[in-house]
Amino acid sequence: MSRISVRGFAVASATAVTAVGSVVGVASGSTMQGNNDAEATASGTTLLADIPVGQQAQVQTASLTQQADAQAIAADAGARKQAEEAARKAAAQTAVAKKKQADAAAKKAAQAAQDAKEREDADEQASRDATRDASDFSVQSSYTVAQIQSMARQMVPSAQFQCFSNIVDHESSWNYQAVNASSGAYGLFQALPASKYSSVGSDWQTNPATQIKWGLNYMNDRYGSPCDAWTFWQANHWY
Template identity: 70%
Template sequence: MSRISVRGFAVASATAVTTVGAVVGVASGNAVPANGDNLETTAADATLLADIPVGEQAQVQVASLTQQADAQAAAADAAARKSAEEAARVQAAKDAEAKKEAAEEKTQREAEAKEAEERASRSAVRDASSFTTQSSYSISEVQAMARQMVPGDQFQCFSNIVDHESSWNYRAQNPSSGAYGLVQALPGTKMASAGADWQTNPATQIKWGLNYMNDRYGSPCGAWSFWQANNWY
């Protein structure tokens, strides 16, 4: 006899005993406790795999395995997502660093190229002593000399200052201050450091003025920026 049959027989027997007791109790006028109900409830609560019909046991086992597999798959998916997010974060940090380095390299290359261009421009300018001395010079001649002596990227700034200071008159003199020449050196004798002919040679004045602007303001454009803010330099 199988376990299912034994359990069924026990329940049936308990039910029969309870029924007989109930009949006797009724006949004698005494109440008999319905212990059969407790017995059946206890038996019903103790459900084991063996209590499940044989044909359904495989289905229950498959369902349990499926739940376990689903839980494992969900855990694996969560781990994979976390790993992917971490990998994406690391890659984003690497990309940002690479972009920063590329920008810095570009800035450095541009600065080096600009410096090389400025060096080439300075090396291409003429020295004051290379010009033939004349008894007098027109404004266009003085400007042509300046274009050959001042670096190309600084000429306009240099020209702006000379326009305001002397209108390109190399003999211009301020009667009140004593400032003299194209760049209105104060006093004019300062330009003697560039050449003894500072009063009559515009090339000497240009040389001195360019050196002054470079030494004090870094460049003619630096001097022009200061001039615009202060109306002097």
């Protein structure tokens, strides 16, 4: 059988047997049956034996290189697909974790707000309950500072008493008959006009408990609590 001409390296590598095993088999000198040669020739396939000996090694190398390249491309595509899938899973897990953290933070904030509201309501209720005892004190002809402070302790919630006391210290030094000579402000809280005390009792000039009741109501109504009133006083030196 005559050797076919090879039309350049590109034609040879394209028409060579692509299966590595077949190429190696032909290159090793294996003989083929006559009818197989006829079938191969009829199909238009160029056998490795039909390629000049000097180019056979190049054809084999080109075939193996093409297969290696194809395998590398497939492996690279598979690796990219796995990396993308892993990235998607990681992003989803991160999103779930962040949502859980946000939900937990929101729940914690809501609980803190609820606790603060309950404490505020409890303090307000305690203040209201305490003022009901103002009329329980018997009227005396005079009162010492210690007696007036004792009344206040029984009327003002314990958590608010120090703030309440701070304001009274600055306004009147616990003198329920203190008068500001220039303005006419009067009593424990230096109410102006002094007649404001009458909103809780007509004996405001002689009964410190009545003044205490008025002062506590004023701080709660205007500022929310004695401690809030004291915070304002510290910033402004009046309340």
